Amino acid sequence: MATSLASQNEWLVILPDKPGAVERRLAVRAEHLKVANERAANGIINFGGVMLDEHIKEGEVPKFKGSVMLISVETKEEVLEIIKSDKYVENDVWDLEKVEIIPFKSALRKAL
Template identity: 70%
Template structure:
């Protein structure tokens, strides 16, 4: 891991687009998204991340994705936004950035 000195953690909530093709776009680039996310984990910039679902995954069915959630460890909101905007889910119109939300937590 990186020797990051940031004491700021940004909880980032990224809803998915709701059009009929959003899930297909997500699934098409998911391996590349996960590869890049794991690299950010190794750099110490992502503490955790995962999908948000409308309901539990049912065997044999495509998950009903709602979006993503991440905890980023960077100093500024601008750095958090830079990471988000550099994600392949943005390039492939998966996340609805108009509905993006974040919250800051400083170390105690």
């Protein structure tokens, strides 16, 4: 993958979960986040998080809908490589048939 961040394209990636994937998601979440944080430190992932059917309520199983992230690489093919190497794909969480990869250009970013 290219490493010059100044020349990278941004891609908004929407990754719906497969039905019934909550347990599989939770089982590999720590591994998924470890790699995602490494990619963020390298400037590849600019933000990411879980999409919900509703906000998480104390004591209830979360109602996950999928994930969303902003990836900075040159090509859509590189985005697909990143997605396909993720623990959520390896563990049948994300529905690859419904993934959306959208060219994107940030107008505003606010740090957490």
